[in-house]
Amino acid sequence: MTIRFTEDHEWLRPEGDLLVVGITEHASEQLGDVVYVELPEAGRTVAPGEEICVIESVKAASDILAPLAGEIVEVNEALPDTPGAVNDDPMSAWFFKIRPADASAVNGFMDEAAYKAFIG
Amino acid sequence: MAGDTGLKRTALHDLHVKLGAKMVPFAGWSMPVSYPMGVLKEHLHTRAAAGLFDVGHMGQVMLPAGAVAALEALVPVDIAGLELNRQRYAMFTNDAGGILDDLMVSNRGDHLFLVVNAACAEADIAHLNAHVPGVTVVTGRGLLALQGPAAEAALQRLLPGVAAMRFMDVATFLWQGEDIWVSRSGYTGEDGFEISVPDAVIAAFAEALLAMEEVAPIGLGARDSLRLEAGLPLYGHDIDTTTSPVAAGLAWAIQKARRAGGARAGGFPGAERILRELAEGPASKRVGLRPEGRAPMREGVEIYAEAEGGSPIGTITSGGFGPSIEAPMAMAYLPATLAEGATVYGEIRGKRLPARITALPFHPTRYKR
Numbered sequence: 001m002t003i004r005f006t007e008d009h010e011w012l013r014p015e016g017d018l019l020v021v022g023i024t025e026h027a028s029e030q031l032g033d034v035v036y037v038e039l040p041e042a043g044r045t046v047a048p049g050e051e052i053c054v055i056e057s058v059k060a061a062s063d064i065l066a067p068l069a070g071e072i073v074e075v076n077e078a079l080p081d082t083p084g085a086v087n088d089d090p091m092s093a094w095f096f097k098i099r100p101a102d103a104s105a106v107n108g109f110m111d112e113a114a115y116k117a118f119i120g
Numbered sequence: 121m122a123g124d125t126g127l128k129r130t131a132l133h134d135l136h137v138k139l140g141a142k143m144v145p146f147a148g149w150s151m152p153v154s155y156p157m158g159v160l161k162e163h164l165h166t167r168a169a170a171g172l173f174d175v176g177h178m179g180q181v182m183l184p185a186g187a188v189a190a191l192e193a194l195v196p197v198d199i200a201g202l203e204l205n206r207q208r209y210a211m212f213t214n215d216a217g218g219i220l221d222d223l224m225v226s227n228r229g230d231h232l233f234l235v236v237n238a239a240c241a242e243a244d245i246a247h248l249n250a251h252v253p254g255v256t257v258v259t260g261r262g263l264l265a266l267q268g269p270a271a272e273a274a275l276q277r278l279l280p281g282v283a284a285m286r287f288m289d290v291a292t293f294l295w296q297g298e299d300i301w302v303s304r305s306g307y308t309g310e311d312g313f314e315i316s317v318p319d320a321v322i323a324a325f326a327e328a329l330l331a332m333e334e335v336a337p338i339g340l341g342a343r344d345s346l347r348l349e350a351g352l353p354l355y356g357h358d359i360d361t362t363t364s365p366v367a368a369g370l371a372w373a374i375q376k377a378r379r380a381g382g383a384r385a386g387g388f389p390g391a392e393r394i395l396r397e398l399a400e401g402p403a404s405k406r407v408g409l410r411p412e413g414r415a416p417m418r419e420g421v422e423i424y425a426e427a428e429g430g431s432p433i434g435t436i437t438s439g440g441f442g443p444s445i446e447a448p449m450a451m452a453y454l455p456a457t458l459a460e461g462a463t464v465y466g467e468i469r470g471k472r473l474p475a476r477i478t479a480l481p482f483h484p485t486r487y488k489r
Contacts, residue, residue, distance in 0.1 A: 032341070033160035035441040036414045036448075054469065056416050058159040058345060058441055080414065087158075 004106055005115035006067045011091065012106055018073055019106060022094045023055070023064065023086065026119045032057040034086040039075040040096060046072060053095050055086065067109070069101040125150065130176030131262045131319040132326055139330075139337050147239035149177040152339040159341035163443040166308055166346055167483075170270040171338035172329050176262035179241030180316060181234040184254040191225070191232065194251055196365060196388045198375035202227040207288045207303050209373045211365055212247060217390030217397070218361040219368065220247065222353070224314075226290040226303060233290070233301070235263070235314070237355045261301075262322040267312030267346070269486065270334035275302075275313055278328055282313065287487040296321050307343065309350025309485040348449060349442045351408060351480030357419060358406060358437040358451050364390070366397035367453065369406045369480070374398065402456055404434065408482060409450040409464070411475040416441045416448040417466040423452050424465045427472050433458075436466065442482055449482045450475070 004012040009027035013020045028034065036056035046052055046066035053064035074097040079085065085093040100106060110118060127150040136143060141152035152174065154162060165171055183191060192199045197210040207226035211219045221240035226233045236244045248255045266275055276283045279293040285304040293300045301316035317325050329335045344354070353359045359368045366374075377383045380395050388394075411417045418439045422432035439450030454464065460479055465472040 032154070033158050033443075035160075035443075036416060038415065054415075056441070058163075058443070059341060061416070061418065083414075084160075 002111055004109035004111060005118070006109055007118065008065050008067070009119075010064065010067055012067055012109060013094075014106065015097065017103065018097045018099050019067075019070075020094045020097050021064075021067060022092075023090055024115070025090045028087050028090040031055060031062060031086075032059045034083045037080045037083045037086070037095070039077075039080065040072050042072055042075055044072045046070060046098070055083075064095060066098070068098070068105045070098040071101075073097045073099050128177070130174055131322045132174045132176060135323050135326060136174065136337075141337070141339060144340070146340060147177060147237075149238060151177055152337070154339040154341045155337050157336060159339070159345065160443045162336065162338045162342035163345050165336045166268045166310060166338055166342060167444050168268070169334040169336070170266055170268040170274050170312075170332075171308070171342070172326060172335050173265040173267065173338050173343055174262070174326075175265050175314070176322075177238035178263055179234075179236040179238065179244060180258035180261060180263065181236065181245065181248065182256040182258055183232040183234065183248070183252055185230050185232065187232060187252045187254060190252040192378075192384065193387060194247070194389065195225075196374045196378050196391070196394055197225070198377040198384075199225060199227075199232070200384065201375065201377055204229055205290050207290050207305060209370075211359075211370065211373065212244065213365065213388055213390040213394065214361055215389050216361070217364040217393030219355070219359045219363055219365060220244070220361060222355055222359060224303070224305065228290065239356060258316075260319050261316050262319055264315045264317060264322070264326060264329075265306050265308075265312060266315065266329060266335070267306045267308040267310045267338075268334075269311060271310070271312040272488070274329060274332050274335050275315070277332070278325070285313075287311075287489045295325060300325070304488065307350075307352055308346035309352070309481055309483060310346075311486050311488045345440055345443060348438055348440060348451070349444055349481060349483035350485055351451075351482060353406065353451070354438055363406070363453070364394055364397055364402060366394060367402035367405050371398060404453045405456045406437070406451055407454050407458075407460075408478040408480040409436070409439070409452055409466070409475040410478045410482070411448045411450065411466060411473060413473065414441075414448060415468060415473060417450045417468060417473070417475060421450070421466045421468060423454060423475075424467065424472060427465050427474070433464070444483050451480070
């Protein structure tokens, strides 16, 4: 299974029947140094576009939106204590794992080549 | 100089671009908000070594030496008592006792030298022209700030003699045949200098500093977090036409001579309110807030006395994350009856989060007095 990208600059990496979600290097560069991360509670059912995480950089606050409908299964408990990981290694600094309501929905997102073209 | 975006550019614009700065519009100018190092590291570098800031967007103005009384009629500050080659913080007040702008004034013997905020420069110059004869807007010079514990050693290499200056001293030095006007002051809470340099040599001067190991270029982003940690107000945010110098915690800038019973008491716009607040205390005052946890409380966040219910008792005027204190910090105007150490609540995303009223600055200042 291939890693996918959303237009909101999130990456979705399949892991079994779950998707691991983080933000892209492009997003982390745009945000600047991340100093605060607020995660959703595991077990929460979310709708696409729902604001589920807060990221604050030295510059501003922004949200991470649920990429698709599903249930938040696990969150990265270490991240709020080490928010700088989002800048240091954005592809490893995951925020949450979601079990999509529709397992095929992930195929609607961009692959890496399409995302690279998207951000220009 | 105007670029094709209509934004003015400082004489260092090309250098910023070469250094990879992210340029943003600020008060009508195209200014570097950060360099590839990033805001957080730029902030920490300034506290650990030396940061070089382009503050050429700020207004530089000269008044004739004879304008002391005319200037005193606009500011609640003792200008007549300002010693030769010394600088003082001041503010233009309005008739309601609010602040039109804050500025630096130095006594250069045959003239007074003023540095005003970029966003207010045009209005300040009109205000000065309406009340003070002989106003000269300085053109053809940029302004740099070199800030941090290594600033003295770095600048001393280019301008031998600066190390002997004390906080708020001003002096002129020669570099490559040009007059460099230096004050030992800044907006970061660190020791450092503000340096007025002719456009003709400012890029070379900046590059000579940047070539030194301890000096890095710093953008407006880190300038803001540095001044916030230092407890320094930002005009248009923490002080404005509605806030008096006393409520803003700037009574220290009003010397004895201009207070009740002083040699030249009053005689500035808004004296009635300002002298009354000096005597009786202001109804509200600018305080520091340390939010619990890591969530920053930013400008506009409303402050409540209780965790639930009630009406806001104040609003955050500046807030963010302090890289050196490794914690969020904010400033707000709150009722003067609230004591330091009291807990109040800032509402973020519908949740009321506790914050403690704390003394300013958040990070100790290190001026060389």
